[in-house]
Amino acid sequence: MKGIVFTEFLEMVEREFSPEIADRLLVGTELASCGIYTSVGTYDHAEMIVLVSRLSRETGIDSHDLMMAFGEYLFRRFKILYPKYFERMNSSFAFLTRIEDYIHVEVHKLYPEAELPTFTYDVPQPGRLVLTYQSTRPFASLAEGLIRGCLAHFGEDADIQVEDLSDGAGTAARFVITQRDTLRE
């Protein structure tokens, strides 16, 4: 997993909770990185799972909710860190449907070794997007958070139905995103 996810996570913990909690997450020996992350490095994704479950223990908040919240936070950060990917994107559907053939392609140019999830999509009717997440890692919740962050970024109101496709493992999920004004009709 790219170091940026870790550094952003820790910054979020410091900001949203406290530097003490962030420090406590990192102290201990289970982490191969010893809690030392740089945004340009690459680290075992299992460390992220450890960090989130520790945060859950520290805060008493469900891991899934934490992961989703982090996804929303991360999306806002992406907008600041990588404004380039937001050029000419004027809606959440425009953005979400370009993850695979544009954003991931660009990421691969910089990090050829990066293992990225795949997002396939379908538009069964106007105003509805079916996005399917598929990964070797269990980050469906993070993906959901990113999707929500995306909708929020474009100021859109939508309903998201999540269907787990991995027997609770979190490595695959289907998100049925329906715009609210479409629902009302």
Next chain:
Amino acid sequence: MSNIQQLERRLERERQARKAAEAIAEEKTRAIYEANVSLQQLNNRLEELVEQRTAELAAARDEAVRASKAKSDFLASMSHELRTPLNAIIGYSEILLDESEDQVQPQVRPDLEKIRGAGRHLLGLINDILDLSKIEAGKMDLFLETFDVAALLDDVQATVRPLMAENGNTFALHRETQLGMLRSDQTKVRQILLNLVSNAAKFTKDGQITLAARRTRLGAGYGVEFEVSDRGIGMTPEQLSRLFQPFSQADASTTRKYGGTGLGLAITRHFCRILGGDVTVASEFGEGSTFNVIVPDNDSNAAIAAPQPVWEQRVVGTVLVVEDGREGAKSLAEPLTQEGYRVIAAAAGADGLRLAREQKPDAIILDVVNPEFDGWTILRLLKTDAELCDIPVILVTVLGDRDMGFALGAAEHLTKPINPKELLRLLARVQRPEITPDVLIVDDDQSTRGMLRRMLVKEGWRVREAANGAEGLEQLARAVPAVMLLDLIMPEVDGFEVLRAVRQTAAWRDIPVVIVTSKDLSRDELEWLRGHAMDVFQKGAYSRAELIAAVRAMVDAARLASSRTVPTDRGEGKDVA
């Protein structure tokens, strides 16, 4: 304080993270450097590859050029090898036919005609095959010149007339009065028309073949539209669909019945297209065929038919006929006028002397046959007059008076009844004896030389021969000929070099040179030759009459030029071969 420890840990983590980031940055930098190096190497290798590939391509191209050059050299030399003996065969058969006409052996005529016919056919076939292979090799050069369309049509008409007789056909030429000049390849246009008209004549019996021509607008420019139509056997739609393909004839029986190879129309279409035009056909089986040819005018300034230039009637010379008036000067005058002489007649001795003084004729024909008409006195008076004694006199005598005539200063003599050909021949001899038509033949092929010599001698010209370019130059140094016939392909000093030397030497510069060659000329060569020679007879596509006519025109021109520049010293050098 745990807060401080916590901050210390955090600081330590940040420091470590920075180091890790630096290490990564360093590694990336190295990776980028290495990527650049290998990119550079790839680039160099690419250049090497490109160089190598370019060299290979260049070699392949050179090889292809060599192969194509070898092929065209082969074609050129083959055409030369085949045409040279064929020209000799055709030329000799023409000479023999001519001789059999005036003389004995009428029984050999049909055989001679067969030889000539077969020779011409073979030559035509060789020319067709060479043309086609040149077209296919993309080596068919275009030689643009501006020519008179009406004159071309006359020429075509004259050429096809004998063909018409074979099947009892008649030939009609319909042409606009204002056809004007056309800028195109004259030789190819001529061949196109000859192909079409000869087909029409071949596939029509007892009918009329029409050749029509008119000037026409083509897009923004102009062109000439030719139409050859016949009322012959025609073609079925199926036959029409295969037309213009090489070696295609209507069916196998066509070959049996009409002969031919099926090359004519394929060449015709190629030529039309090379000229920027096209040929189309309309035909109905059993009804006849009409071929339509469009040839664009390459002269961008051309408009509808500029008025034709009127050729001045060239006056070859003035002849005074002094005669007793009983037969009238008419029988003598007619052949002379036809040949371009101006004829003045005098019916009395006194008139003759007066006219001779006034008109300064180039020659005088004097009748001394009638004893009552005192021709001898007139001859004596002419030869003792300082002003008139240089004018050559041809006597019309009875046989026994010949010596007396020469004694009194006559140049030549004739006996009655007068043979017009002989009269002209003598006139030509006496008129400018200092340039007795003297033709130098430079050709390495002995039988060609022999053939040309016989043709020219029959016309009353003196002939010198040279067996190669070097000998030719020696002959030129010995005496300047009236005309030189020059072959191109000769060992050591070739015709091109001879021509160059002639044009660069002041004394030789004005010698009219006629190229007689069986070399297959490229456009550049042809262009160069037309700039340096008076006429080019190519491919054996000329007839004896055409060559003779060209040489005659040059001899006449040379005569005329010398009569202007050399007004005196007549009556010398009667050494006629």
